[in-house]
Amino acid sequence: MSLQLEWSNDQDKQEIPDAWISKLEQLLLLAGESEGIADGEVSLTFTSDEEIHELNREYRGIDRPTDVLSFAMQEEGVDELDIIFEVEHEEDADPISGMLGDIIISVDTALAQSEEYGHSxxxxxxxxxxxxxxxxxxxxxxxxxTEAEMTAKQEAILQKAGLTR
Incomplete structure (x- = not known):
């Protein structure tokens, strides 16, 4: 196995070009490499402000939209999403062991922030x-x-992928 990206587009305001998905796959590999993670699956959903607002309210108790939400599958926390699945075969007893989690991005907020920050x-x-x-x-x-550490890691990965400001 390697790092895999599964994605869906649940909004209709912005087309998601294939080139963007290729770049996100590259970012996933670069981020995994920088953190020593070679295997796993990440699920990415592009959504609207309305939908992310609802998720933010339901799962974080914050009554407003946000730019990105992450739900880790490898954590043992009470705040993680419930996962329901049926096991059809014994060899499928642990279907999420390689699932790192879900990332949900509001395209509406991303667009507004890209304009505010002056980049693509x-x-x-x-x-x-x-x-x-x-x-x-x-x-x-x-x-x-911790914010400075995370920001430095993000910027280093984006630089390697050629996504500069």
Whole structure:
């Protein structure tokens, strides 16, 4: 197995070009390499502000849209999404063992932020994807020190992929 990206587009305001998906796959491999992660699957969903607002309210208790949400599958936390599946064969007893988690990006917010920061939408989505991936593997930004560490990692990965400001 290797790092795999599964994605879906649940919004209709912005087309997601194949080139962007190729870039996100590259970012996943670069981020995995920088963190020593060679195997796993990440599920990415592009959505709207309305949908991410609902998810943010339901799972984080925050009543507003956000740019990106991450739901790690490898954590043992009470805040993670419930996963329901049926096992058809005994050899399929652990179908999520390689699943790192879900990343959900609001294309509406990504577009607004790309305009605000003066860079491309592709760069903003790449940034949000890497940010979400780092959350999936345990990084957080609760204080200045951890935020600086996460920001440095994100920028290094984006630079390697050629997604500069």
């Amino acid at each position: 939408l592709e760069r903003e989505i790449g940034f949000l994807f890497v940010h979400g991936f780092l959350h999936l593997i345990g990084y957080d930004h609760q204080d200045d020190e």
